[in-house]
Amino acid sequence: MRDKLEELLASSQRICLLGHTRPDGDCLGSTLGWKNYLKNRYPEKEVQVYLMEAHEKFSYLPGFSDIRHDVPKESYDLALICDCGAYERLGEFGSLAKSAKNCYVVDHHVTSNGEDFPFHTILPDASSTCEVSFDLMEEEFFDKAVATCIYTGLIHDTGVFKYNCTSQHTMEIAGKCIARGIPFSYIIDDSFYMKSVDQQKMTGKVLQDAKLYCEDRILASSLSLKDMRSFNLEQKDLDMVVSILRETRDVDGVIFLYEVGNQLYKVSLRSNNNAFDVSQVAAFFSGGGHKMAAGCSLKGSPEQILEKLFGEMRKQLDAEDFQSNKRCRE
Ligand code: 5GP
Ligand code: MN
Structure with a gap:
């Protein structure tokens, strides 16, 4: 399936990134992670994230302020759907996925069976959609901005590396994020623990x-x-x-x-x-x-x-x- 995703990314000019309603750290981290990655990998392409009700505590994520909350009239060549395997979980953006020429799902929910979306990488054993995403990316284009997003998803879906979905591989990816110079201590405190x-x-x-x-x-x-x-x-x-x-x-x-x-x-x-x-x-x-x-x-x-x-x-x-x-x- 990795080849299929590469083929779809290479052949699509207009790409939208979607996730589930009330996006959590993994959903925001994976959609924005892909946005920043695609900016490096395919600078000539038009890439837009659509999400509803993103919490402002995630505003440190690169690209957060460019997230669109309205359903656009225009359609896309490819909808890359992260952390969500069913149309109804996309909320108002389900129509955007339906009108796209192609859809591809990157997810880790055990209840996502790929029924709605034939092209997918759904790995229930992975800690997070950010982990699945990292494995689909080429490391050459994995910079600090992408790492900030991917690390956010890792910590949110593992409860800061304590849930048993955390593996050696999860920690290796976290290590690669830290090697890119991300402010990991700030990310953990500000997006995970601090409350009003x-x-x-x-x-x-x-x-x-x-x-x-x-x-x-x-x-x-x-x-x-x-x-x-x-x-x-x-x-x-x-x-x-x-x-x-x-x-x-x-x-x-x-x-x-x-x-x-x-x-x-x-x-x-x-x-x-x-x-x-x-x-x-x-x-x-x-x-x-x-x-x-x-x-x-x-x-x-x-x-x-x-x-x-x-x-x-x-x-x-x-x-x-x-x-x-x-x-x-x-
Ligand atoms: P939470 O309790 O934090 O809202 O969600 C826990 C997990 O269950 C998350 O992975 C979330 O995506 C999933 N989840 C929560 N509500 C629903 C739902 O209504 N439908 C589906 N398919 N998954 C859900
Ligand atoms: Mn997740």
């Missing part, structure tokens, strides 16, 4: 409201739209909450629900200690993600949504591999 006072206070409320369910195996909490607004926050300001909830000893899974419309909640699922595969729970509700981190959207009150999720989670929690995993840890 309002974000800290909101996180405090979510932690305070958290409750244990399913024989104390699952910790869950939620945030209504009204509460989110009372802290002057938007959806894109909530991305770290579930990771903080997850830092809880002796729970096998964490659920964070946040309201995005009238009784419509975005669901963030996390698994601890490899206890179960949350991507299957999310996929059951038409969402997706990875074994340890996945998401979907559901309608109802938080209590009703939790009941639905527990129904699916129990199937996994009761499974033999969960039991043996639990025994292992005892």
